[in-house]
Structure formats: structure tokens, C-alpha cells
Amino acid sequence: MKPGRARKDRPKGPKAAGARSMRGSNKRVERSSVARPEKRDNHRDDRRPERRDDRRSDSREDKRDGKKSFRKPERTSGRPAMREDRRPDRPEKRFDRRQSAQDAVAGKNSVVEALRAKVPAKELVVAIKAEIDEKMSEAIRLAKNADLPIKELPRRALDDLTGTLNHQGIALVIKPFNYTEFSALISNAKRPMMLIGLDGITDPHNLGAVVRSAAAFGADGVVIPERRNAAMTGSAWKASAGAAARMPISQVINLVRSIEDAKKAGCFIIGLDAEGDATLAKMNLATESIFIIVGSEGKGLSRLVREKCDLVVSIPMQSSVESLNASVATAIVMYQVAAERSK
Numbered sequence: 001m002k003p004g005r006a007r008k009d010r011p012k013g014p015k016a017a018g019a020r021s022m023r024g025s026n027k028r029v030e031r032s033s034v035a036r037p038e039k040r041d042n043h044r045d046d047r048r049p050e051r052r053d054d055r056r057s058d059s060r061e062d063k064r065d066g067k068k069s070f071r072k073p074e075r076t077s078g079r080p081a082m083r084e085d086r087r088p089d090r091p092e093k094r095f096d097r098r099q100s101a102q103d104a105v106a107g108k109n110s111v112v113e114a115l116r117a118k119v120p121a122k123e124l125v126v127a128i129k130a131e132i133d134e135k136m137s138e139a140i141r142l143a144k145n146a147d148l149p150i151k152e153l154p155r156r157a158l159d160d161l162t163g164t165l166n167h168q169g170i171a172l173v174i175k176p177f178n179y180t181e182f183s184a185l186i187s188n189a190k191r192p193m194m195l196i197g198l199d200g201i202t203d204p205h206n207l208g209a210v211v212r213s214a215a216a217f218g219a220d221g222v223v224i225p226e227r228r229n230a231a232m233t234g235s236a237w238k239a240s241a242g243a244a245a246r247m248p249i250s251q252v253i254n255l256v257r258s259i260e261d262a263k264k265a266g267c268f269i270i271g272l273d274a275e276g277d278a279t280l281a282k283m284n285l286a287t288e289s290i291f292i293i294v295g296s297e298g299k300g301l302s303r304l305v306r307e308k309c310d311l312v313v314s315i316p317m318q319s320s321v322e323s324l325n326a327s328v329a330t331a332i333v334m335y336q337v338a339a340e341r342s343k
């Protein structure tokens with residue numbers, strides 16, 4: 001072995017011999033520019049499609065006995081796989097802020113009016129670093145006089161509490177309304193009784209106005225369904241002007257079943273609808289117990305409720321006016337009943 005050159009650095013094989021012969025001959029050998037690309041193309045055509053076919057035919061589902069496998073999605077039309085391609089069966093989750101909202105009165109004027117009307121409340125909530133103006137100071141003073149706890153929360157927490165962004169940094173959390181059982185409502189009513197039922201009245205201000213009119217004209221109670229109808233929220237409390245504290249209100253699951261129970265108790269069922277055939281002036285309402293059902297302003301009475309009514313009446317009006325507000329129409333009917341009973 002020659003000194004200065006290790007065994008591992010020696011060229012080996014026929015290529016090394018060819019290289020030595022070329023160095024000794026001093027001849028320039030030109031390589032073909034076509035030979036190697038042709039060999040590569042043949043290599044691609046012969047082997048790579050076979051590998052791709054084998055890969056497609058070798059399914060992982062067969063190896064796992066029919067169990068679904070999670071494979072990397074293939075690119076379609078030259079674009080990368082998007083999120084919906086990877087997880088098409090996963091629904092998109094969205095946060096609904098209104099789902100966490102409580103029954104609360106929001107806004108400076110609304111909170112002050114609710115506190116003046118002595119709406120049953122749990123606490124007064126004020127945003128941290130809120131500007132204390134005259135209305136805010138009055139709300140805090142009224143809450144202290146009513147012995148209500150006052151709490152400070154971040155604005156984001158106040159957004160979640162009220163379900164709105166227009167709370168002006170203050171909200172009054174209302175207590176849940178204490179409803180009366182329908183059976184107790186009938187048993188405690190005087191004879192002849194007058195009950196008011198609402199069918200599809202979704203505006204809480206209309207509900208509060210009906211409760212206020214019912215208390216004014218001597219009704220024995222108001223009946224509302226749980227679904228597709230307004231409940232006794234803070235807005236309804238304000239609209240009733242405190243009458244909700246004196247008027248028994250029953251929330252029933254099925255209004256039709258309550259009508260049947262009222263019939264068994266001796267009530268005559270009267271439906272109030274703009275398309276009614278009869279008028280109240282032709283009826284004798286002084287000696288009979290009645291259950292007046294009021295439909296919504298737009299849709300009127302529902303089909304099942306209308307079928308259960310003994311009579312459907314309307315209020316005569318000028319032809320230029322299509323219909324009255326539900327609370328106004330209810331007040332007119334109750335006034336006529338009270339006028340006939342006072343004779």
C-alpha cells in the first residue's frame with residue numbers, strides 16, 4: 001500500500017478502473033444528454049404507477065376488519081385539503097350569548113322605572129368603571145332603599161347576563177314569577193267568574209297591559225300558555241304597573257286542556273277574534289261564568305282553541321281599521337262585561 005492514502009479512499013470496482021483509464025488517455029468523453037432522462041422516464045412509467053395502484057388496492061379497512069380508518073385526505077383539483085374536507089361530519093360550534101341571558105331589565109331608564117314600580121328583583125348589576133350620571137345615581141339609591149344587593153361586573157359579563165350590548169352599563173335581575181295553579185285559580189274565583197286567556201300573545205308589553213286591565217275590571221285571573229306566548233318577565237311587570245302583584249296569573253302547558261277544565265267548572269267559553277260572527281252586545285254576560293280567550297293581532301285564535309270556543313265574537317269597528325291591539329280589545333270586552341254585571 002502506498003503511504004498517504006487510506007484503504008477507504010481507494011476507488012473500487014469497474015467505475016474506478018474506467019476513471020483511471022480515462023485519466024491516463026487524456027481523452028474527453030462526452031456523455032449523452034438523452035440517455036439518462038429516457039431511463040428516468042421509463043423508470044417512472046414502469047414502477048410508480050404500480051406502486052400507486054398497489055397502495056390504492058391495499059385498503060386499511062380490509063386489514064382492520066371493516067373498521068373505519070382515518071386516512072389523510074387526497075387533494076382534489078390541485079387545491080389543498082380544506083377543513084371541511086378533513087372533518088365533514090363535525091358540526092360548527094357557535095357561541096350563542098343569548099342562551100346564558102337571565103331575566104333582567106337593562107338600560108338606565110328601564111331600570112329606574114322597574115325600581116319605581118317595585119318589580120320583584122334579586123340584585124342590581126353595574127358595570128365596572130361605568131359613568132355615574134343622574135339616572136345611574138337614582139337607580140343605585142332606589143336599590144339601596146329596597147335593600148337590594150348591588151354588584152359590579154365587567155362589561156362582558158353584563159353582556160352575557162342581559163343578552164344585549166345596549167345595557168348602558170346597568171341591569172336589574174328579576175326574580176322568577178310565582179304563578180298560580182289553574183285548579184287553584186278556578187276554586188278561588190268568585191261566582192260568576194271572569195277569566196282571561198291569551199293565545200299567541202308574544203309581546204310582554206301586551207301581556208302586562210292585559211293584566212293591568214284585568215285588575216281594573218274585576219277579572220279573577222289571567223291564563224297564559226308556556227309555549228308561543230309571552231311570560232311574566234321584567235317588561236311585563238313594568239307594563240302591568242304593579243297589577244301583577246295583585247292578579248293571579250296561571251301558566252299552563254296546554255291551553256286547550258285548560259279550556260276543557262273551565263267548561264267542567266261551568267264557564268262559557270268566548271273567543272275574541274277579528275273574524276268573529278257575533279257581537280258582545282247581543283249576549284247576556286251578567287249571570288254566567290265566562291272564560292274569554294284573546295287571539296293575537298296578526299293570526300287570531302289558533303285552530304284548536306277556536307274549535308273549543310262556544311262562541312267567537314268580534315268588536316264592531318270602522319272599515320278603515322283592520323284590527324285593534326290585543327290588550328285594547330281585551331279591555332273593551334272586560335269593560336262591557338263589568339258594566340252589565342254592575343247593573
